[in-house]
Amino acid sequence: MKNSSTDSIAPSDGISALHKGNALLYQLDEFMKPRIIAIVQKEFLHIIRDPRSLVIVFLMPIIMVLLYGYAITFDIKEIQLGILDENRTPASRELVQKLTSSNYFKIMADLQSRNEIEEGMLQRRFVAALVIPVDYAKKLKTEPQSQVQLIVDGANSNTATVAINYAKSFFMMYSLEMNTQILVPPLELQPRIWYNPDMKSAHFIVPGLVAVIMMLICTLLTSITITRERESGTMEQILVSPIRPYEIIFGKIAPYVILALIDAIIVVVCARIIFGVPFRGNPLLLLLFCVFYVYASLSLGVFISARVKTQQVAMILAQLTTTLPAIMLSGFIFPIISLPIVLQIISYLVPAKYFLTIIRGIMLKGIGFGYFHQPAIFLLAFGTVLLLASVNRFKTNLEG
Amino acid sequence: MTFDIKIVGLKKSFGSILAIDDLHLDVHEGEMLGLIGPDGAGKTTTLRMLSGLLIADEGVCLVGGKNVRSELSAVRQFIGYMPQRFSLYPDLTVAENLRFFADLFQVNKEERENRMKRLLEFNRLSPFSNRRTAALSGGMKQKLALSCTLIHTPKILLLDEPTTGVDPVSRREFWDILKELRASGVTILVTTPYMDEAAKCNRVAFIHNGKILLVTEPEKIAHHYKNTVLEIVCDQNVKAAKILIASKQFDSVHSFGDRVHLSSHQTSEQMKPMIKNLVEIENIQINSMKEISASIEDVFVELLN
Numbered sequence: 001m002k003n004s005s006t007d008s009i010a011p012s013d014g015i016s017a018l019h020k021g022n023a024l025l026y027q028l029d030e031f032m033k034p035r036i037i038a039i040v041q042k043e044f045l046h047i048i049r050d051p052r053s054l055v056i057v058f059l060m061p062i063i064m065v066l067l068y069g070y071a072i073t074f075d076i077k078e079i080q081l082g083i084l085d086e087n088r089t090p091a092s093r094e095l096v097q098k099l100t101s102s103n104y105f106k107i108m109a110d111l112q113s114r115n116e117i118e119e120g121m122l123q124r125r126f127v128a129a130l131v132i133p134v135d136y137a138k139k140l141k142t143e144p145q146s147q148v149q150l151i152v153d154g155a156n157s158n159t160a161t162v163a164i165n166y167a168k169s170f171f172m173m174y175s176l177e178m179n180t181q182i183l184v185p186p187l188e189l190q191p192r193i194w195y196n197p198d199m200k201s202a203h204f205i206v207p208g209l210v211a212v213i214m215m216l217i218c219t220l221l222t223s224i225t226i227t228r229e230r231e232s233g234t235m236e237q238i239l240v241s242p243i244r245p246y247e248i249i250f251g252k253i254a255p256y257v258i259l260a261l262i263d264a265i266i267v268v269v270c271a272r273i274i275f276g277v278p279f280r281g282n283p284l285l286l287l288l289f290c291v292f293y294v295y296a297s298l299s300l301g302v303f304i305s306a307r308v309k310t311q312q313v314a315m316i317l318a319q320l321t322t323t324l325p326a327i328m329l330s331g332f333i334f335p336i337i338s339l340p341i342v343l344q345i346i347s348y349l350v351p352a353k354y355f356l357t358i359i360r361g362i363m364l365k366g367i368g369f370g371y372f373h374q375p376a377i378f379l380l381a382f383g384t385v386l387l388l389a390s391v392n393r394f395k396t397n398l399e400g
Numbered sequence: 401m402t403f404d405i406k407i408v409g410l411k412k413s414f415g416s417i418l419a420i421d422d423l424h425l426d427v428h429e430g431e432m433l434g435l436i437g438p439d440g441a442g443k444t445t446t447l448r449m450l451s452g453l454l455i456a457d458e459g460v461c462l463v464g465g466k467n468v469r470s471e472l473s474a475v476r477q478f479i480g481y482m483p484q485r486f487s488l489y490p491d492l493t494v495a496e497n498l499r500f501f502a503d504l505f506q507v508n509k510e511e512r513e514n515r516m517k518r519l520l521e522f523n524r525l526s527p528f529s530n531r532r533t534a535a536l537s538g539g540m541k542q543k544l545a546l547s548c549t550l551i552h553t554p555k556i557l558l559l560d561e562p563t564t565g566v567d568p569v570s571r572r573e574f575w576d577i578l579k580e581l582r583a584s585g586v587t588i589l590v591t592t593p594y595m596d597e598a599a600k601c602n603r604v605a606f607i608h609n610g611k612i613l614l615v616t617e618p619e620k621i622a623h624h625y626k627n628t629v630l631e632i633v634c635d636q637n638v639k640a641a642k643i644l645i646a647s648k649q650f651d652s653v654h655s656f657g658d659r660v661h662l663s664s665h666q667t668s669e670q671m672k673p674m675i676k677n678l679v680e681i682e683n684i685q686i687n688s689m690k691e692i693s694a695s696i697e698d699v700f701v702e703l704l705n
Contacts, residue, residue, distance in 0.1 A: 038503030042492065049491045237487035237548070240451045241504040242476045396472075398453045 035243050039251025043225070047255060053221060061213045061263045065270040068209050069202050072333065079104060079163045082120045082129040084111040089137035095148075098174060099130070104166040117151055127153045128163045140178075195364045202275035207359045208332040210267045211352040214260045214290065215297045215326040221259070222301030223318035224311045225252050231311060236398060245394035249306070249387070253298045260294040261287065268363075280366025289358045289372065292379040296351040297322065299386035306390040326352035354378050403464045403478065403555040403587045404429040405450065410459035412445055412610075419445045421610035423459070432578065432588040433615075434601030436696070442610040443591035444484055447558045450589070451481040464556060477505070480554030484561045484591075486541050490534035494525055494544055497533055498551055505552035512551075519547040523577065539570025546577065557581065559590040563597065575600050595696040604696065606703055613703040618696070625694035625702065627651055627663040630671055632679075633687045634660070640684050647678050654701050661698055 047053050081099065085092050099105050108126040111117060117129045131149040139146035150167050152160045196203045226248075229235040238248070268286070271277040300322055308314045328334065329343055330352035336344055347353050354375035361367045405427035412420040420442045427433045435443050448454040450461050452472040461468040463475045488497045495516065502512040520526040523543040528536065536544065542562055549557065559578075563571040575597065582588055582602075590601065598604045599618040606613040616624060634640050641655040644662055650671070653662040664671055668691040679686060 033503050033506065033509070035504055035506065038500055041503075042489070042496075042500050045492055045496065046489070233483060233485040233487040234489060236453060236483045236485075237481075237501075238504065239453060240476055240479070240481040241501070241552075242473050242506075243504055396452070397455060398448065399455055 034247075035241075036247045036251040036254075039248060040254045043252055043255045047221075047259070056220065057217060057259050057263065058266070060216070061266050062270060064213055064216075065206060065209055065267055065274070068212075069206050069271075069275050072201060072205050076159055076162045077103075078106040079128055079159075079166055080108045080126040081105045082109040082111050082117060082126040083107055084114065084117060084129060084131045086134045087132045087136040091137040091140055092132045095132065095136075095174070099170070102170060104170060121151075121153045127156070127159055128167070130167075200275075202271075203277050203364060204360075205333070206267070206271040206275050206277050207363045208330070208356050209271075210264050210290075210359055211293070211330060211355045212323070212326045212332055213267055214264055214294060214355075215352055216323050217263050218256055218260050218294055218297035219301035219304070219318040219322040220315065222253055222256050222298050223304045223314040225256075226302065226305035227308060227311045227314045230309065239396045239398070243396065245396060246391045249302055249391050249394060253302055256298055256301075257291070257294050260297070261290055264290045264294075271363075277363065279363050281362030282368065285369060286359060286362045289355065289362070289376065289379075292376055292383075293351060293355040293358075295383040296379040296386075299383040299390070300351070302390045303386040306394050325350045329353065330356050332356060349382075351379055351382055401465055402429045405464075405556065405587070405589060406460075406462040407446070407450070408460045408462075410446070410449065410461065411457045412442075412449060412454065413457060419610050420449070420456075423607075423610060423612055425605055425612050425615070427587060427589050429587050430582070430585050431603060432582045432590065432601045434598040434604045435589060435591040435607055436593070436595065436598040436604055436700070437591075437607035439593065441607045443607060444560055445610075446607070447481065447560050447589070447591060450558055451479060452476065453481075477552075478555045479558060480549035480552070480556070481558045482545055482549045482560060482562055484564065486545060488533050488541070488545055488548060491532060493530050493532055494520070494536070495529040497544060497548055501548040502551045507552055515551055515553070519550055522580075523547050537567075537570075539566045539573070542566050542570070542574060543577070546574070550581075554586070556587045557589070559588065561591050561593065564593065571597070595700070598696055606700055608704060614699070621694060621696055621699050624699055625663075627665055627694075628668050628671065629661055629663045629692050629694050629698055630668055630675070630689060631692045632660045632662070632675065632689045633658065634679065635685045635687070639682065640679050643678055643682055643684075644675065647674075649674055649678075652702060654698075656697055661692075661695075661701075663694070663698065663702070 047057070083096055083099070085096060096107070100107050109116070109120055111120065111129065114131075117131075120126050120129065129151045131151065133147065133149070136146055136148065148171075150164070152163050154160045226235075229238070264287070268279070268283075272279055301318060304317050304321065305314055308317060325346070326332065329336070329339070329347040329350045331347075332352065336347050336353065339347065358372050358375050361371060405425070407423055407425040410420050410423040411418075423442070423446065425433075425435075425446075435446065437443055445454060449456050450463055450468060452468050452475065455469070464478055466475050468475055489500070492500065498516050498519065499512065502516065507515065516529075517526075520529055523546065525540060525544060525547065528540065533541065533544065546559075546562065549559075562578075563574050566574065578588060578590065579600070588601075590597075592598055601618065603615060603617055604621070605615040614624065632640065637655045637658060637660055641653050641660050644650060644653045644660070650662045650664045653660065655661075662671075662675075672689060675689065676686065
């Protein structure tokens with residue numbers, strides 16, 4: 001046992017010296033560390049020591065990229081087709097042969113009766129069935145027009161539309177091939193798709209994910225950062241220091257700016273490597289706009305956090321006001337034009353909408369700074385207004 | 401500049417509840433004043449108003465001669481406030497917590513490391529400086545909280561029930577530390593629900609329903625009490641107290657744990673036979689009965705009535 005444990009607490013001059021040895025007691029020292037840096041350092045320590053926030057920051061973006069990238073796809077490579085050939089002639093067999101060799105259809109079943117069509121669709125063996133009638137070959141020779149029937153499963157309207165379009169263009173080509181003297185329409189539309197010529201969903205979705213994930217990280221983590229200190233009582237201890245509201249608020253959001261940017265980089269790199277999403281623009285330009293976007297999103301998180309009392313309420317509010325609009329009202333998946341007019345108007349207040357325009361523009365189109373005045377101004381203004389409102393509302397006392 | 405506290409006509413309500421009702425209190429420079437009262441008496445509210453965490457509805461708080469309302473940031477430079485609830489970061493180490501609070505008060509680096517070393521030694525936390533705060537015992541947590549409060553060498557300390565929930569040994573140790581601080585010239589205002597702790601202050605203020613009932617020195621407490629106080633130890637305290645109250649022969653009867661205190665303007669010689677008669681009829685065995693000097697409890701109970 002140590003002797004010291006039975007001694008009196010300390011030589012009484014210990015504490016006196018503490019006071020005496022500090023002549024410049026209340027004068028600010030020129031080497032002092034800004035309080036804001038102290039808050040930033042402390043905030044970083046919280047993040048590093050909390051496994052949950054590390055998971056949210058580093059694992060969640062990767063999981064989301066994989067989930068969204070693979071799961072949300074509108075791509076239809078081949079239409080699964082059932083064929084009911086009632087004709088059974090060389091002409092009908094030629095048609096089937098042509099269909100098989102096209103890249104648009106995959107023949108799943110050779111049907112024997114009309115009953116089998118329904119059966120096959122219910123079992124989801126194919127989404128469309130082509131019926132070649134008994135008089136197909138005969139009509140081809142004798143009449144100006146012969147008809148075939150396409151029955152499509154409309155349960156998935158997206159797939160049905162694609163199947164009909166594929167079939168239309170196939171039969172157009174096939175008709176031309178069979179009869180070269182057919183009258184060609186005087187006007188022909190030749191669509192060409194730019195920026196995402198293969199119409200790959202991932203190219204469309206994954207850049208949008210950057211917007212959603214950054215919004216999620218920024219608001220989820222910052223919305224609880226201030227309420228957590230209120231709940232645990234640590235705010236009370238901080239507030240009795242000479243700290244100012246802006247020092248607390250800026251000090252608290254600064255670490256998350258860096259984390260959100262790291263997330264942006266993770267998602268973009270994943271997009272490039274896993275989904276082959278092109279990056280045609282300037283990465284530094286994108287990073288700059290990410291900073292603007294993070295600024296807007298964090299301000300929203302802080303705005304919520306400075307207003308509510310408990311972490312739970314903060315998280316629910318953050319979800320409602322940020323993540324949900326970022327997914328639904330930003331054009332991430334659903335085009336804004338097809339939203340009801342009220343939601344369209346609300347969408348103008350969603351930062352993700354502006355950032356989506358920017359990131360898709362930079363990654364897919366490679367366009368430069370000049371095209372993004374408006375979204376940039378919006379993001380900066382949005383962030384500034386909310387941040388000022390938060391600082392203004394934030395009081396260094398426990399009232400209200 | 402004198403580091404004292406003056407509270408004049410303080411009022412504060414929360415909704416319809418009047419928490420502080422025309423409170424007046426002076427704490428002199430260099431003294432340790434114990435603010436004692438039951439839960440809900442207004443102790444925490446008073447300290448929070450002194451530190452500017454709550455804004456008074458009426459009245460003035462002068463801390464170190466400065467008005468808390470209008471010169472709050474100056475006041476916050478020289479006060480140290482320790483909230484009742486443990487308010488440090490459990491995921492930071494002892495040293496990191498200290499460093500953080502030093503930085504909040506912009507103590508420069510060299511000075512900071514110096515003070516940290518001294519405070520850790522003073523509070524015997526040196527061996528734990530790299531331990532996460534969450535892993536400290538209750539007593540160590542309170543000592544760390546006090547250290548964080550002291551890191552900017554405040555001249556006035558406001559401590560809100562600093563030893564609630566702390567084991568008796570740590571409590572004694574903590575009060576020894578406060579004594580040292582007072583000896584070094586720090587003005588201390590400490591709230592406590594414990595009577596024995598209040599007795600360690602050089603003055604005691606009784607607070608109840610948001611009002612100060614009495615301010616006195618612990619040694620003079622008996623002077624405020626004119627009556628004779630008898631302490632009775634018997635086998636059925638509660639029952640005995642009930643009987644004595646029902647007899648209406650005494651000014652006050654209260655049971656404190658395993659004993660009954662009763663007071664009267666009569667002498668103890670007059671009281672003893674009366675008590676014996678009243679109690680023994682009911683088959684209650686009296687173990688001891690003696691005259692004592694009034695304690696803080698007795699005074700408080702009398703003040704409350």
